[in-house]
Amino acid sequence: MTWTILRSAPCREFRARDELHRLGLSAYVPVEFDVSRFGRGRETIRKSPIIRGYVFAAVPDSHWPTVAAVRDIKGAIMFNGRPARLAQREVDAIELLSRPVERHRGVRWRPGDSVAIRRGAFAALEGVVRRIERGKIITEIHMLGKLCEVPVSADHLEAA
Numbered sequence: 001m002t003w004t005i006l007r008s009a010p011c012r013e014f015r016a017r018d019e020l021h022r023l024g025l026s027a028y029v030p031v032e033f034d035v036s037r038f039g040r041g042r043e044t045i046r047k048s049p050i051i052r053g054y055v056f057a058a059v060p061d062s063h064w065p066t067v068a069a070v071r072d073i074k075g076a077i078m079f080n081g082r083p084a085r086l087a088q089r090e091v092d093a094i095e096l097l098s099r100p101v102e103r104h105r106g107v108r109w110r111p112g113d114s115v116a117i118r119r120g121a122f123a124a125l126e127g128v129v130r131r132i133e134r135g136k137i138i139t140e141i142h143m144l145g146k147l148c149e150v151p152v153s154a155d156h157l158e159a160a
Contacts, residue, residue, distance in 0.1 A: 001026070003086040005077040006055045006067070013049045016072035017057075023066055026058040028091065030098045032119075035155055050097055056086065109137050114160040117141070117152055126160050 008016040013029045020027035031047040038044075054077075059067050067073060076083040097119075109115065113129045117139070127141035127150075136151035 001058050001088050003028075003056045003088070003091050004059045004083045005086065006057050006059075007074045007077065008053055008055050009072045009074055010053060012072040013053065013055055016055045016070060019070045019072060020055070020057050020067070023063070023070070025063065025067070028056045028095070029054075030056075030094050032098070033155070034153055056091055056094070059083075109154060109157065115139060115152075115157045116160040117156055118158050119156040120152065122150055122152065123156075 006016070017027040017029045030050045032050045034046050034048070036044050036046055055073070057067070068075075078084065109129050109132065111129050111131055114126065115129055115137075116126045117123055122141060122143075125141045125143070127139040129137055130140045130149060131138045133151070137154055137157065138149050139152045139157070140147055140149050142148075
């Protein structure tokens with residue numbers, strides 16, 4: 001199966017995906033899960049698109065007029081005058097980015113702990129926890145020959 005990258009209206013990726021599902025087409029929006037904590041231990045899991053403004057869909061050539069009529073679809077990514085196509089293995093690789101949040105109950109990060117960042121913009125880097133501010137763990141990493149402090153969600157970290 002080949003997939004097409006469709007542009008969606010701003011913040012309408014999930015609506016576009018749902019409308020494509022109603023039309024009987026396979027559609028996918030890669031998401032990132034984030035845990036928001038508020039109050040006394042209450043937390044919610046929020047999901048947001050990793051690639052904002054885009055939906056991946058398996059659209060046969062005969063369905064283009066139907067897809068073009070979907071309100072939240074603004075067009076397709078074009079390459080040489082034709083819609084850009086992705087192979088199933090490429091979409092599977094993108095799906096690996098969308099893992100559910102793994103809760104690390106009982107694991108408390110403290111300043112000085114060595115950690116490996118497993119998800120997000122700094123994935124595959126290792127660093128040291130410097131401090132914790134407002135639910136984000138400020139991690140010191142080596143990037144481009146410099147020490148940088150970056151905020152990272154606890155769900156994106158593993159012990160190094």
